[in-house]
Amino acid sequence: MGAVISVERLAKTYENGVTALRGIDFNIQAGEKVVLLGHNGSGKSTLFRCMSQFEQPTEGQVFVEGVNLPSLNKRTLRTYRKQMGIVFQHFNLIYNLSVMQNVLFGAMGRTATFVQVLAPFATSQLREEAMDCLEQVGLAHLAGRRADALSGGQKQRVAIARMLMQRPSIILADEPIASLDPKAGKEIMALLTKIASNKGMTMICILHQLDAALEFGDRIIALKQGEKVLDAPVGKIDQRQLSWLYDIDEKEEGVS
């Protein structure tokens, strides 16, 4: 099941004086798939880091299922963070380990310890679950292969299987297709959205590709210089509302 997320008046100014977010508000329903768009430097990653509390906001609240994450102590926060499965642009796999071992890492902190995950005799229950996650991404046949002997698309599938092993209710995907060719990118977006839909998971995905945003998102939130400038269901978006985003004369944003 997915989780309800609310962000209220979220602002972030870094120690160097750069204001990356200003007064961001939105509510995301359980199971909703939201795409976050914006130029380089518009604040998308900062928003992700504030939502997962790897970065402390300067002001504002982030509620997950009604619980305000910035108010939690570290231990309770860890429990809430486990609800968030993060998919990265560069996969973040451990390349000298097997596909299976990488997926097992998703159980760390949930049921397994570091030793259990790495042991060749990781419990059969954990291995069965990891195999099930690999089946969901179509890679069960590669469970024994080293992670460095995979294509980019296959590496991202392993990362998605590892994220599933964590049993999250929220997927935070930070440019999951930026390192892939267009065909592999489309396949990964189709897989992520299928998994999110089947399990009713809430998904927030940072993308730079407007076509993928319109094809795979339910709703688009766009940021410009740290402010929310668009928040609408995909079906109600006129692409001209986003022309500023794809104007080749626009410069990289620097917010100060």
Ligand SMILES: Nc1ncnc2c1ncn2[C@@H]1O[C@H](COP(=O)(O)OP(=O)(O)OP(=O)(O)O)[C@@H](O)[C@H]1O
């Ligand atoms: N740790 C940091 N310390 C200081 N400034 C930062 C830090 N991280 C990001 N910034 C600044 O905050 C602003 C927003 O950056 P952020 O990475 O959130 O943007 P983004 O939209 O994710 O960009 P991109 O698409 O390039 O990943 C930028 O001006 C950036 O230089």
